[in-house]
Amino acid sequence: MAAARRQLAEVGAAGLSLREVAREIGMVSSAVYRYVDSRDDLLTRLIVEAYDALGETAERASAAAVARHPGADLERWVSTAHAIRRWSIDHPHQYLLLFGSPVPGYVAPQDTVAPGTRATLALVRVVADAAGGGRLMPPSPPDIVLPAPLTGELVTLAGTVGSALASTAGSDASEELSAGPALSADAVLVFLTAWTQMFGLIGFEITNQTRNMVSEHEALFDATVRRLAHQLGLR
Amino acid sequence: MAAARRQLAEVGAAGLSLREVAREIGMVSSAVYRYVDSRDDLLTRLIVEAYDALGETAERASAAAVARHPGADLERWVSTAHAIRRWSIDHPHQYLLLFGSPVPGYVAPQDTVAPGTRATLALVRVVADAAGGGRLMPPSPPDIVLPAPLTGELVTLAGTVGSALASTAGSDASEELSAGPALSADAVLVFLTAWTQMFGLIGFEITNQTRNMVSEHEALFDATVRRLAHQLGLR
DNA sequence: TGTACATCAGTGAACGCGCGTTCACTGATGTAC
């Protein structure tokens, strides 16, 4: 697995080959079948591993921020976000394995779903905790009429998130109990917005879309993330 | 080229093969070298083609909106954005070729840079035109202190954008002249934010990151884009 | 303590596959006088 991880880091998921992995550990290619069912199986393991690594990074940063300054939601949000970016920039191929183009011919099995939500949940927990503590003060939103089906979906999503948070509470939410469906549909919308923006920005940085335009990536990310916090109502 | 485009649409860039393209048009594999220098050359052409298609889509939508309601910046922004999303959703593999994981072993030559900016320029032109017409009314921003190097970069970028707009003016800016460096550093920051968010959201939709969470993609995109317009100050 | 056997990690050869690229070639189409 370590060799596979190294190879992934070097050539990316699309170029990953069982034979090359075997070569690197000085094994004959058929020997890796002792440890792995197939190439797809190897990919799945790498995906789960990467999701877990990213998720743990986010959770640790979030918990550390709580330990430092309980109730300082803004700083907790910012450092969780920076932890996510840091890990992504340090592991670009793993990031792309998770959020980039799908690997041709590979279909992700169900096992990858749960670990895939960890980082996102760590982020949303910051918002939910602030909301639960009555500290969420979003600026008055622009008046945009949402179509009913979308509103319905956001409400449902708020519920899903609420129970997901509740079921994993205690792992790092040392401060307060997750209080049920604390998020409004509007908060969920803004969170979705923030989430896609964060990952969009990180993705652009990694795939170098911003070449010739931006070099101060970390500062730009920081400013972006603080703007998002403001929109969410984190103080 | 048409066959190559079809094949790209089917299997994606990483799975694209000269031999398969040749097969589809009923040619022997060596015959395609009459038309293309190498596989990389074919990829480059496809990239340029895709950038141009996306760019033209955006430019047309923008121009059409101006023709319908001159000065209605918000609607112009919204329909340009929707045109970009529409094209992307309809051409997922081409989108991923441009904005997804880099194809292993391929390095984009310089020729792809200019067409790569068309869609972005179409978007930024909407903002610049509104600013030039004195119609840009952004809400008071959250007070976030930008580090000096970032501010410097944003100012430079504003200048670059200004001259890029000026040099391509007239092509679709039928309404008004692009008035020099109309954008403030702050407007550039918010635009970058909007840009990454739009493409982040589209990318997530295409790679299906939002599975099980959102199905009302178009409505979500619309709401997002309108929020962004509000932040930019478009009315 | 010693023997008999099962488990296990890894070997090496082979399979069939599709790929990008080269090269000398054929035959049709166009051009010059």
Add this chain to the structure above:
DNA sequence: TGTACATCAGTGAACGCGCGTTCACTGATGTAC
């Protein structure tokens, strides 16, 4: 109108490559009595 030649599009065979996967195997390590 007819001949001579150049250009051009496409052929077919071959190259060397790396891939995922299978299969029968070897030899070391562990376990039972």
